[in-house]
Amino acid sequence: MAFMLFTIVLGLRVSHILHKRHLQQLRATWWPIFAETAASEQFAADAALPPVRFWQKHMLLREWSRFRSLVMGQATISLNTLAARLDMLSLARRHMNRRSVASRLLGLQVVGQLRDRDSWDAINATVLDPNIALSVTAATALTDIDPDRAIPRVIPLIGKLVRWPRTQVGRILNRAGPDIVSTRLCREIADAPPDAAILLLQFADSAFAGDINTVAEKLLKSRQEPAVLSAALKAARGGICPERVVELTRHDVWYVRMQAATFLGRAGTFEDLAALEPLLSDREWWVRYRAAQALVASPFLGPNALRRIASRQGDQFARDILQQALAEKGLA
Amino acid sequence: MSFHAILLGIQWLFFGYFILIYAVYAGLNVMAMIQIRRYLHIASLTDADNVFSTLDLPISVIVPAYNESSTIITATRAMLQLEYPDYEVLIVNDGSKDDTLEKLKKEFNLQLFPEAYRQRVPCKPVRGVYRSLRYPSLRVIDKENGGSKADAMNAGINACRYPLFCAVDADSVLELDSLRRAVRPFLEDPYVVAAGGTVRIANGCKLRGGFLEKVGLSRNFLARVQVVEYLRAFLFGRMGWDYLNAVLIVSGAFGVFDKEAVVRVGGYNANAIGEDMELILRLHRLMRDEKRRYKITFVPDPICWTDAPEDLATLKKQRVRWHHGLAQSLTLHKGLFFRRGGGAVSWLAMPFFYIFELLGPAVEIVGYVFMTGAAILGWISWEVTAIFFCLAVGLGVLLSTSALLLEEMSFHVYPRMLDLFRLFLAAIIENFGYRQLTVFWRLQGLYGWLRGNKPEWGVMKRSAGMAGGQ
Numbered sequence: 001m002a003f004m005l006f007t008i009v010l011g012l013r014v015s016h017i018l019h020k021r022h023l024q025q026l027r028a029t030w031w032p033i034f035a036e037t038a039a040s041e042q043f044a045a046d047a048a049l050p051p052v053r054f055w056q057k058h059m060l061l062r063e064w065s066r067f068r069s070l071v072m073g074q075a076t077i078s079l080n081t082l083a084a085r086l087d088m089l090s091l092a093r094r095h096m097n098r099r100s101v102a103s104r105l106l107g108l109q110v111v112g113q114l115r116d117r118d119s120w121d122a123i124n125a126t127v128l129d130p131n132i133a134l135s136v137t138a139a140t141a142l143t144d145i146d147p148d149r150a151i152p153r154v155i156p157l158i159g160k161l162v163r164w165p166r167t168q169v170g171r172i173l174n175r176a177g178p179d180i181v182s183t184r185l186c187r188e189i190a191d192a193p194p195d196a197a198i199l200l201l202q203f204a205d206s207a208f209a210g211d212i213n214t215v216a217e218k219l220l221k222s223r224q225e226p227a228v229l230s231a232a233l234k235a236a237r238g239g240i241c242p243e244r245v246v247e248l249t250r251h252d253v254w255y256v257r258m259q260a261a262t263f264l265g266r267a268g269t270f271e272d273l274a275a276l277e278p279l280l281s282d283r284e285w286w287v288r289y290r291a292a293q294a295l296v297a298s299p300f301l302g303p304n305a306l307r308r309i310a311s312r313q314g315d316q317f318a319r320d321i322l323q324q325a326l327a328e329k330g331l332a
Numbered sequence: 333m334s335f336h337a338i339l340l341g342i343q344w345l346f347f348g349y350f351i352l353i354y355a356v357y358a359g360l361n362v363m364a365m366i367q368i369r370r371y372l373h374i375a376s377l378t379d380a381d382n383v384f385s386t387l388d389l390p391i392s393v394i395v396p397a398y399n400e401s402s403t404i405i406t407a408t409r410a411m412l413q414l415e416y417p418d419y420e421v422l423i424v425n426d427g428s429k430d431d432t433l434e435k436l437k438k439e440f441n442l443q444l445f446p447e448a449y450r451q452r453v454p455c456k457p458v459r460g461v462y463r464s465l466r467y468p469s470l471r472v473i474d475k476e477n478g479g480s481k482a483d484a485m486n487a488g489i490n491a492c493r494y495p496l497f498c499a500v501d502a503d504s505v506l507e508l509d510s511l512r513r514a515v516r517p518f519l520e521d522p523y524v525v526a527a528g529g530t531v532r533i534a535n536g537c538k539l540r541g542g543f544l545e546k547v548g549l550s551r552n553f554l555a556r557v558q559v560v561e562y563l564r565a566f567l568f569g570r571m572g573w574d575y576l577n578a579v580l581i582v583s584g585a586f587g588v589f590d591k592e593a594v595v596r597v598g599g600y601n602a603n604a605i606g607e608d609m610e611l612i613l614r615l616h617r618l619m620r621d622e623k624r625r626y627k628i629t630f631v632p633d634p635i636c637w638t639d640a641p642e643d644l645a646t647l648k649k650q651r652v653r654w655h656h657g658l659a660q661s662l663t664l665h666k667g668l669f670f671r672r673g674g675g676a677v678s679w680l681a682m683p684f685f686y687i688f689e690l691l692g693p694a695v696e697i698v699g700y701v702f703m704t705g706a707a708i709l710g711w712i713s714w715e716v717t718a719i720f721f722c723l724a725v726g727l728g729v730l731l732s733t734s735a736l737l738l739e740e741m742s743f744h745v746y747p748r749m750l751d752l753f754r755l756f757l758a759a760i761i762e763n764f765g766y767r768q769l770t771v772f773w774r775l776q777g778l779y780g781w782l783r784g785n786k787p788e789w790g791v792m793k794r795s796a797g798m799a800g801g802q
Contacts, residue, residue: 002729005737006756012740013752101373132520133373165520199522285450320448327446327463 026059034067036084038075052086061091062106068113080114089114096122105137112141120145127157132202136168140175145177155181155188158203159196166202173206182207186215194225204235213239220244226253233259238267254284261287266293273298277309280318288317292325303331339711346720353688361734367575368567368632368742388516390418391496391511391588394488396481397423400502401430405439407502410542412467416511420469422492423502426484427456427477436472440464443463444728445471447491448592453599455486481584481605482600486634489591489599498588499608503639505534505544510635514588517629525593525615526580526628530566532745533559534637544637549751554647556764559639560755563735567632567742574630578681580616582628584608586636593619593626594705605787606657613665616677623673636743648773653787655693655777662686693774696724700768725763732759 029050052060064086068079083089088110095107096119108126111119123145126138139157142150151173158169173181185207188198197219204212216236219228221244229248233256238264248260261279264272279291296306303326310322343608361624393411397404399631425433436442447461456478464470475487485499496518498511507513510529517527535558536550573579582589584607586740594600597614612628619626641647662685669686671678699720707717736755739745746752780787 002726002759003734005730005733009733009736009740009752009756010749012737013744013749016740016744101369105373133370165516167519285448285452289448317448320446324448325445 013202022056023059023063026056026063026263030060030063031067033057034064034079034082037078038067038071040078049085057091058095058106058214059319060086061088061095061110064088064201065106065110065113069109076113083110083114088118092116093119100267101131101134102136107238108141109136112137112144115145117145120149124153127153132164136164136172140168140172143172145175147180151176151184155184155200157161157233159188159192159200164211170203170206173203178206178208182211182317186211190218192214194223194228197223198227198231201235210238210239213237217244220248226251229256233263236263236267240267242269242272246272249275249279254282254287257282258284258290261294263292265290268294268298270300273300280309280313280322281315285321288321289325293328294319296325296331306331339706342702343706343712343716343720346695346703347723349695349699350720350724350727353692354731356684356688357568357731358734361568361731361738362572363575364571364738365741367571368738371632389496389515390420390494391416391498391515392488392492392591393419393421393498393500393511394485394492395421395423395500395502396426396484396488396620397428397502398426398477398481398484399428399430399432401428401432401435403415403503404432405435406542407504408436408440408470410506411500412470412570413543413777414506415507415508415509416515418494419511420471420493421467422488422718423470423472423509424484424488425472425474425620426481426487427475433472433474437462440470440472441466441761442472447471452595453486453488454602455483455490458487458491461491478602480602480604482604483602485589485607486599486602489594492591495591496588497591497594498586499584500636501638504531504544504585505537505539505637507633507635507637508543510586511588513633513635514586514631517627517631518588518590521627521629523625524627524629525590525619526582526612527588528570528579528628528630529586529588529635530570530630530632530655531562531583531585531636531638532566532634533562533640535640535642537637544749547745547747549746549754550642552642552760553638554644554766555642556754556758557766560732560735560759562640563739563755564732567735567738570630571632571738573676573681576625576676576680577629577678579628579630580612580677580681580685581609582612582630583636586637601664604657605653606661609657610661610664610751613661613668617665617668620668620671620677627630632742634743638756638768644769647770649787652777653771654688655774656781656785656787658685658690659778659781662690690778693771693778696771697775700726728763728767729760732762734758 009214020289033049037331051287055066064079064083071079092107092110092114095103096111098104098107108123111123120142123138123141127135127142129135129138139150139154142153153173158164159268167174173185185200185203189197192200213236216232217240219232220240223232229251233245233248245260245263245268248256249259249264251257257279257281264276273295276291282288282291295301295309301309305324306322310326313319314320393414395407395411400407408421408423423436425436440461443466445461445463449458449461456476457477459474462472462474471491473491475484475486478484489497496515498514500506514527517524533550533555534544534553535555536548537544538546538548542569549559565716570581572580585609593615594611597618600607601610601614615628641650662682668674668678669682703712703717703720704711707714733756736752736759740752746755777787
């Protein structure tokens with residue numbers, strides 16, 4: 001039995017070597033064509049193309065998809081025209097209906113890249129597939145096909161399907177762009193239960209700063225959950241009622257105080273500096289550290305002013321942490 | 333009950349034990365295959381993107397170093413070149429008696445830094461924190477020797493700034509993208525608290541500047557057999573348990589952890605011989621005590637390479653120590669056995685490790701001795717004895733070959749066809765002498781633990797490739 005297994009191992013190795021060789025040949029032939037197509041304004045419909053053998057089709061589809069994911073703008077249109085000439089859409093649709101997860105992933109990716117509106121319903125059904133890879137690829141494909149229609153479908157799912165890889169979600173939202181994402185994302189955050197709101201706030205960078213600041217301020221005023229308050233402070237880029245943030249520097253939970261200190265360092269005014277100084281003596285190291293960093297980074301305080309603050313601290317911990325923050329900036 | 337019936341019962345006990353252990357391994361193998369396929373599907377998606385977004389979590393790489401003068405500069409340089417958007421490197425000089433610290437100071441232009449160091453997990457006093465004027469992401473912590481890697485790791489945890497930390501041995505060789513791969517589980521699942529990486533054998537590989545240049549197999553038989561052992565342990569051992577969320581070991585050579593989770597359990601246990609396993613068991617216990625949702629996972633990509641012993645004396649010390657550590661960790665956390673709500677950890681992994689991994693050497697040796705003795709005394713036929721030995725050897729070969737199969741289905745790390753034949757040969761030969769020898773050493777480890785002896789740390793001799801590459 002061990003020998004039988006080893007024979008399979010050898011078989012796999014031989015097939016791997018052959019596959020690699022075929023792939024190299026295919027790349028040598030087709031990548032220059034892809035590159036030329038991407039560089040041209042428009043793909044010439046009557047351009048001569050090398051013949052594609054039956055067993056090469058799957059590999060070519062994968063290579064095309066890989067190349068296609070590397071380009072943007074006009075190049076995608078030219079490459080899609082080339083794909084139409086090679087009848088890749090029907091092959092991708094067939095892949096979508098196969099049992100193998102790898103085939104379905106490739107199919108979904110390609111129909112998305114080809115912006116095949118006829119496949120919308122099939123892809124839409126896959127968004128809820130229990131396989132995370134399939135569901136997130138389906139969501140990406142929907143966004144590729146029609147972001148205006150896809151984003152309202154995808155955003156509510158982000159808060160629910162916590163298992164979607166965050167990098168993938170970030171990619172979907174960035175691809176759709178803030179014009180489409182911003183309002184919907186912020187609305188969803190405002191109405192979401194605590195866990196979902198925290199999750200959605202991680203994608204604040206995909207929205208316009210103004211929208212995120214508005215929703216963050218709303219959360220800071222209306223919610224009590226420390227994790228939500230902390231996530232809102234982290235996501236906000238400015239424009240929040242300073243009284244509320246200063247109030248949060250005295251919150252019972254340390255990470256809320258820490259985020260409040262960080263926020264004041266990022267977007268605070270001269271008046272807010274007074275709220276940071278007491279935090280240098282906070283019982284939590286991170287709060288002290290962020291407060292010290294915020295003070296050092298403040299455009300309103302020069303090295304001498306910072307040294308004066310350090311010298312008037314009665315607490316050793318406060319002096320040490322400010323000393324460290326100064327040293328980190330080369331000001332010690 | 334007649335003597336014959338007792339003999340028959342004992343024979344079946346041994347047969348049953350062997351069949352059961354291999355049945356469990358076969359099950360793990362199948363689960364590992366499913367898990368690796370699943371992993372590769374998702375990896376193919378994220379690899380295509382090569383996402384280096386702001387979503388990547390910053391990470392502190394902690395490298396404990398004790399008398400690492402000969403390798404520390406190359407190792408540190410290599411760590412500083414890893415492909416990751418936001419990370420810091422913390423070298424913890426654990427009171428080295430050689431010139432490790434002096435070399436670091438000179439090479440990286442280190443300057444004493446007024447760090448507001450806070451001790452969150454226990455460790456020996458820190459003498460000073462240095463910061464590199466050349467590399468802002470490099471800090472060196474100089475501390476009193478704590479007598480264990482765990483103590484040095486704890487000092488690193490106290491000083492590190494990021495939410496994740498990566499524990500790396502100073503003599504480990506990392507792949508350039510190792511951090512990105514190991515952090516991925518944390519990005520994909522917010523409940524991940526620890527992720528182990530696959531460790532491969534560096535003997536026979538060509539290294540340059542602290543990085544792996546060419547994968548190869550060592551000419552040394554012991555090193556070659558350990559390649560098969562590591563494949564078995566990592567590819568289907570840990571991947572199989574990963575499928576059940578019951579990973580009990582994250583190798584000390586490379587592992588990524590959620591810092592707050594580790595701080596909550598009190599950091600590494602400086603008295604533990606197998607501090608890596610002990611920490612994981614403690615994490616399981618705490619998470620289950622607190623009824624938290626969590627995952628301890630495993631990354632199958634080959635991301636870390638380490639030197640394996642090439643002589644019997646060092647190998648013996650290593651195996652005795654490992655088994656001692658296993659016994660200690662399992663006993664310290666016996667509360668995890670068969671507990672309500674303990675899941676696969678309590679009901680499958682812990683009993684498996686106890687019955688098959690910990691007591692396995694004793695049962696195996698007793699089995700060999702009993703079957704041979706019984707055959708000599710004429711209590712049982714030689715045919716039955718032969719069947720027993722053939723079964724033990726055959727299943728061992730089968731198991732190792734299935735690990736080769738997993739490797740071939742996934743990563744094809746060893747590029748030459750000849751390497752596959754060599755590994756298969758090693759998989760066969762290891763069952764004639766090597767396996768029995770390691771079983772005996774493990775038994776010694778178990779005995780030493782029962783007697784309360786402290787196992788020795790051998791001085792690791794660097795393999796030719798490792799020494800040259802460093």
